[in-house]
Amino acid sequence: MSVQDLGFLDEGERRILMFCGKGGTGKTTSSSLTAVHFALGGYRTLLISTDPAPSLSDILEIDVGGEITPIPDAPGLSAVELDYDLVVELWKERYGAEVYDLISSFLPVEEDIIEYIAGAPGIDQEFALGYLYDLYAGDDYDVIVWDTAPAGGTLALIKLQDTFYRHLGEAARMYVRVRSALDALTRGTKKNPLKIIAKWKELSKNVLDMMKDETTQAIVVTNPEALCVAQTRRVVDDLEKFGLRVGGIVLNRVLTVEAADSPFNRSLREVQLKYIGEVNESYRGKLPIAQIPLMDFEVKGVEALKKLEKVLFSSTA
Numbered sequence: 001m002s003v004q005d006l007g008f009l010d011e012g013e014r015r016i017l018m019f020c021g022k023g024g025t026g027k028t029t030s031s032s033l034t035a036v037h038f039a040l041g042g043y044r045t046l047l048i049s050t051d052p053a054p055s056l057s058d059i060l061e062i063d064v065g066g067e068i069t070p071i072p073d074a075p076g077l078s079a080v081e082l083d084y085d086l087v088v089e090l091w092k093e094r095y096g097a098e099v100y101d102l103i104s105s106f107l108p109v110e111e112d113i114i115e116y117i118a119g120a121p122g123i124d125q126e127f128a129l130g131y132l133y134d135l136y137a138g139d140d141y142d143v144i145v146w147d148t149a150p151a152g153g154t155l156a157l158i159k160l161q162d163t164f165y166r167h168l169g170e171a172a173r174m175y176v177r178v179r180s181a182l183d184a185l186t187r188g189t190k191k192n193p194l195k196i197i198a199k200w201k202e203l204s205k206n207v208l209d210m211m212k213d214e215t216t217q218a219i220v221v222t223n224p225e226a227l228c229v230a231q232t233r234r235v236v237d238d239l240e241k242f243g244l245r246v247g248g249i250v251l252n253r254v255l256t257v258e259a260a261d262s263p264f265n266r267s268l269r270e271v272q273l274k275y276i277g278e279v280n281e282s283y284r285g286k287l288p289i290a291q292i293p294l295m296d297f298e299v300k301g302v303e304a305l306k307k308l309e310k311v312l313f314s315s316t317a
Contacts, residue, residue, distance in 0.1 A: 008288035015215035023150035026252035035145040039077035054081035073302040217247030224272035248288035
């Protein structure tokens with residue numbers, strides 16, 4: 001395998017490939033062409049975006065939206081974009097009644113409390129992971145390619161899940177301490193709050209286990225520029241700190257020797273080579289490093305993705 005290609009993604013067992021990195025580095029392009037690759041290889045593949053400003057519809061040139069949508073020109077590939085409004089509605093549908101049962105077991109509240117909690121910061125992010133887990137636990141897809149939010153949002157999402165899991169343990173212990181008093185006030189009402197908390201904690205643990213499973217790989221996408229490379233180091237460090245497996249680094253928009261055909265482009269290539277060298281120095285021998293060249297055509301539409309896929313997965317074709 002050459003350093004330029006993405007063939008390393010074909011190695012080993014994989015179930016979730018999550019593409020992470022600074023906003024604007026090309027995560028959507030990288031994740032989309034990878035999803036097309038696996039679909040072409042006969043894998044049932046889902047491309048999912050949790051980016052607050054998703055662009056799968058733009059790059060695939062088909063209205064994806066919040067429903068899982070088959071991609072006509074790529075048999076075996078489906079895609080879905082989870083936006084905030086959709087996630088909140090799904091959250092209310094799945095957990096709204098339980099939230100009301102839990103809170104109303106010890107506070108005199110009306111059902112509109114569900115709307116209030118649904119708007120709380122982090123609820124959309126929390127449910128996005130729960131939605132992903134349902135897909136992971138099911139048997140509809142062989143590979144899930146995840147176009148994540150920009151780096152800070154993705155890391156916050158993982159941190160939130162870990163915090164939520166620990167807080168649910170505290171919530172259960174707190175409820176046990178005050179249960180006798182609450183039972184006297186709420187005798188015969190609603191579901192047992194401890195069972196609800198235990199159910200949520202189990203889901204949270206399942207999500208954390210999914211994220212840390214060896215079949216889940218984080219692929220960090222970056223550009224050969226100072227700010228991007230600096231953030232790449234932080235992203236890799238943070239992912240590893242949380243126990244996630246970093247599967248490789250993708251350097252996107254690399255100017256090739258052939259393209260360095262003017263003084264401007266030659267100067268730009270020299271700058272890029274400096275930062276490519278820094279990435280190689282930090283991670284060569286530790287992580288696979290691939291390069292996606294700056295193309296002379298617009299990567300938009302399934303046919304363009306197939307064209308790029310032939311170049312970037314040439315060693316595994």
